[in-house]
Amino acid sequence: DGGITQSPKYLFRKEGQNVTLSCEQNLNHDAMYWYRQDPGQGLRLIYYSHIVNDFQKGDIAEGYSVSREKKESFPLTVTSAQKNPTAFYLCASSPGTASAGSPLHFGNGTRLTVT
Amino acid sequence: AQKVTQAQTEISVVEKEDVTLDCVYETRDTTYYLFWYKQPPSGELVFLIRRNSFDEQNEISGRYSWNFQKSTSSFNFTITASQVVDSAVYFCALSEASGNQFYFGTGTSLTVIP
Numbered sequence: 001d002g003g004i005t006q007s008p009k010y011l012f013r014k015e016g017q018n019v020t021l022s023c024e025q026n027l028n029h030d031a032m033y034w035y036r037q038d039p040g041q042g043l044r045l046i047y048y049s050h051i052v053n054d055f056q057k058g059d060i061a062e063g064y065s066v067s068r069e070k071k072e073s074f075p076l077t078v079t080s081a082q083k084n085p086t087a088f089y090l091c092a093s094s095p096g097t098a099s100a101g102s103p104l105h106f107g108n109g110t111r112l113t114v115t
Numbered sequence: 116a117q118k119v120t121q122a123q124t125e126i127s128v129v130e131k132e133d134v135t136l137d138c139v140y141e142t143r144d145t146t147y148y149l150f151w152y153k154q155p156p157s158g159e160l161v162f163l164i165r166r167n168s169f170d171e172q173n174e175i176s177g178r179y180s181w182n183f184q185k186s187t188s189s190f191n192f193t194i195t196a197s198q199v200v201d202s203a204v205y206f207c208a209l210s211e212a213s214g215n216q217f218y219f220g221t222g223t224s225l226t227v228i229p
Contacts, residue, residue: 033217040124042206042221050215058216088158098210098217101148103165109158 006107021076023091031094032074085114121220136192138207146212149190154204
């Protein structure tokens with residue numbers, strides 16, 4: 001079955017540690033996105049990538065980093081510089097771009113708790 | 116300014132009632148796209164529908180229907196004869212031909228009581 005896999009589902013880290021969230025898709029989609037979801041705030045864009053080896057900052061990129069070395073993979077690193085990293089993180093992919101109205105396909109999300 | 120507004124934070128209905136989820140958007144583009152997604156308790160957002168700005172026809176899919184009105188910048192979602200399985204958070208979203216990202220509303224949490 002084609003889809004987007006995010007792992008792990010739950011992740012716990014101590015403050016000051018970097019942590020990497022995995023996102024893999026086998027849909028052959030060009031575009032991939034990372035969103036952060038907090039209660040009452042909807043989805044906020046962290047980073048997106050429309051093509052391998054290229055990515056762009058979203059609205060809340062500070063304290064995060066990404067890479068896009070393969071079409072299938074778009075890992076997100078939450079660094080110690082992120083002031084409030086505890087949140088639900090959603091990865092998404094799309095066959096086209098937002099400007100073309102191509103809908104997003106989402107993974108199951110990773111819930112990160114930093115203490 | 117918020118590009119997509121979902122004023123209803125939480126709605127509770129009794130099973131078999133009809134319910135309408137409101138979505139108001141703001142854009143200066145003439146070409147844009149509107150979406151609805153469903154987020155069940157499992158967490159994954161599920162794509163429900165996409166409309167482009169040139170197609171104002173209402174759409175019906177089973178118990179779901181969507182009312183797109185450019186005059187009021189609204190794209191409302193109605194569930195007819197609601198069921199417990201409809202309980203979820205529903206998000207409305209917008210993308211613009213001139214842009215690179217999607218704009219999501221803050222979501223409406225729907226609870227259907229058996």
